[in-house]
Amino acid sequence: MGRGERIISAEWNIHLYRHVYLRLYSSLMNARLKPDPAAGASRLRRLLKPVVTPVVFDFWASRFNRSWSWDRPLARIVAREQASRDAVTLVLKPNRHWTGFQPGQHLNLSVELNGTRVTRSYSLTAPPRADGCISVTVKGIEGGKLSRYLCQQAQVGDVLELGPAFGEMILPQRLQGRWLFLAAGSGITPLMAMVRTLAARGMPVPLDLVYWARSRDELCFASELRELAAAHPNFRVHFALTRELSLAADEAAGRIDAAMLRSLVSDADARHVYACGPGGFVDTARSLLAANVPTFHAEAFSAPPRVVEDNGSVQVTLAASGRTLSVARGQSLLTALEAEGLRPDSGCRMGICNTCACGKASGTTRNLNTGDLEDEPVSALKLCISSAVGDLVLDL
Numbered sequence: 001m002g003r004g005e006r007i008i009s010a011e012w013n014i015h016l017y018r019h020v021y022l023r024l025y026s027s028l029m030n031a032r033l034k035p036d037p038a039a040g041a042s043r044l045r046r047l048l049k050p051v052v053t054p055v056v057f058d059f060w061a062s063r064f065n066r067s068w069s070w071d072r073p074l075a076r077i078v079a080r081e082q083a084s085r086d087a088v089t090l091v092l093k094p095n096r097h098w099t100g101f102q103p104g105q106h107l108n109l110s111v112e113l114n115g116t117r118v119t120r121s122y123s124l125t126a127p128p129r130a131d132g133c134i135s136v137t138v139k140g141i142e143g144g145k146l147s148r149y150l151c152q153q154a155q156v157g158d159v160l161e162l163g164p165a166f167g168e169m170i171l172p173q174r175l176q177g178r179w180l181f182l183a184a185g186s187g188i189t190p191l192m193a194m195v196r197t198l199a200a201r202g203m204p205v206p207l208d209l210v211y212w213a214r215s216r217d218e219l220c221f222a223s224e225l226r227e228l229a230a231a232h233p234n235f236r237v238h239f240a241l242t243r244e245l246s247l248a249a250d251e252a253a254g255r256i257d258a259a260m261l262r263s264l265v266s267d268a269d270a271r272h273v274y275a276c277g278p279g280g281f282v283d284t285a286r287s288l289l290a291a292n293v294p295t296f297h298a299e300a301f302s303a304p305p306r307v308v309e310d311n312g313s314v315q316v317t318l319a320a321s322g323r324t325l326s327v328a329r330g331q332s333l334l335t336a337l338e339a340e341g342l343r344p345d346s347g348c349r350m351g352i353c354n355t356c357a358c359g360k361a362s363g364t365t366r367n368l369n370t371g372d373l374e375d376e377p378v379s380a381l382k383l384c385i386s387s388a389v390g391d392l393v394l395d396l
């Protein structure tokens with residue numbers, strides 16, 4: 001390139017930069033002046049789209065405000081308070097990419113810890129608020145990666161990444177009949193969102209909540225639940241302690257069983273039941289009630305132990321990345337792929353949130369929850385609850 005051409009090219013670049021700068025400046029001004037921030041932001045996106053990639057936008061935007069992003073739902077922690085001896089409630093202010101939720105649903109929270117992105121599921125504990133804030137209550141698990149970080153280190157001002165809300169255990173459009181909520185440990189969280197929603201509507205149906213914890217100081221929301229019970233004759237709360245004696249009139253001692261349920265809620269068999277907690281608790285609740293009650297919905301926060309007798313290993317071909325791996329047959333494909341150093345997207349690890357779902361072009365898999373075999377190609381195989389039975393080709 002001759003000197004003259006270089007000068008023309010330099011002038012052209014200056015012209016181009018000035019043009020981009022002026023368009024950016026004027027759209028930023030418009031976005032600031034515009035009364036509707038969402039409309040201003042989408043104008044800005046439209047203008048920037050031809051000149052900036054989402055990754056570049058996120059990089060620079062985060063220098064000004066860490067919860068700004070091109071399209072990723074991010075949320076800033078705006079408050080934190082101790083919810084029990086080992087749990088904290090975090091109030092989060094999501095950016096405009098968060099699309100909302102219904103009481104009873106959950107979301108995936110992701111944080112980068114020591115260079116690795118860690119994602120776990122948490123339930124939303126309050127109904128949607130006018131200021132758009134959402135809250136989660138996290139119990140610190142001994143040795144747990146994300147729960148300990150959120151309970152011990154996460155501070156007001158920190159920014160977390162959110163996934164979309166998911167979960168089927170929500171209140172029906174038309175509420176009728178009598179209701180029974182059964183919660184164990186962190187299983188109280190989605191049920192609390194529904195209790196608060198019903199209380200805000202004047203408790204339109206009779207509701208009993210039985211809430212198990214090991215000890216009194218592990219109970220979350222206890223005083224609020226007692227206040228709601230005092231304010232609404234339709235609502236009764238029973239705290240069940242598994243490692244302490246009961247002292248108060250609304251306390252009982254012991255694990256869930258038929259006699260305890262009968263003594264606390266004599267018409268339990270006639271109620272619509274929602275149960276939430278560890279896998280073993282949910283399985284027991286299901287075996288005690290599901291066959292007799294009008295409706296039974298449950299969600300487990302941890303899987304009951306799975307016994308799978310598939311031994312040996314199979315070849316898994318990852319079509320998109322062109323790799324072939326030998327993985328163990330008896331474990332979930334998610335765990336098996338992680339053991340090989342892969343990091344497929346994942347969330348609840350329970351088959352609820354669909355984050356790990358990917359296409360299966362061929363091969364036989366086992367659903368670890370039901371034991372059923374699946375040998376047809378599928379577009380959304382849940383890696384967290386599927387194991388390989390024969391050689392597989394996955395769209396990964």
Ligand SMILES: Cc1cc2nc3c(=O)[nH]c(=O)nc-3n(C[C@H](O)[C@H](O)[C@H](O)COP(=O)(O)OP(=O)(O)OC[C@H]3O[C@@H](n4cnc5c(N)ncnc54)[C@H](O)[C@@H]3O)c2cc1C
Pocket residue numbers: 106120121122123124136137138139140141142143144145146147148186189190278299300301302348349350352
């Ligand atoms: C749909 C859904 C909603 C959830 N909502 C909530 C919620 O609102 N509040 C909340 O505190 N948790 C909730 N959980 C559990 C949460 O997703 C994490 O599993 C939990 O916080 C532990 O994550 P961790 O990274 O700290 O532990 P990890 O590092 O994943 O695990 C560390 C060890 O703890 C064990 N462990 C994992 N989870 C539990 C558990 N729940 N109880 C006992 N031991 C466990 C693991 O087996 C492992 O041995 C929910 C789970 C699901 C599937």
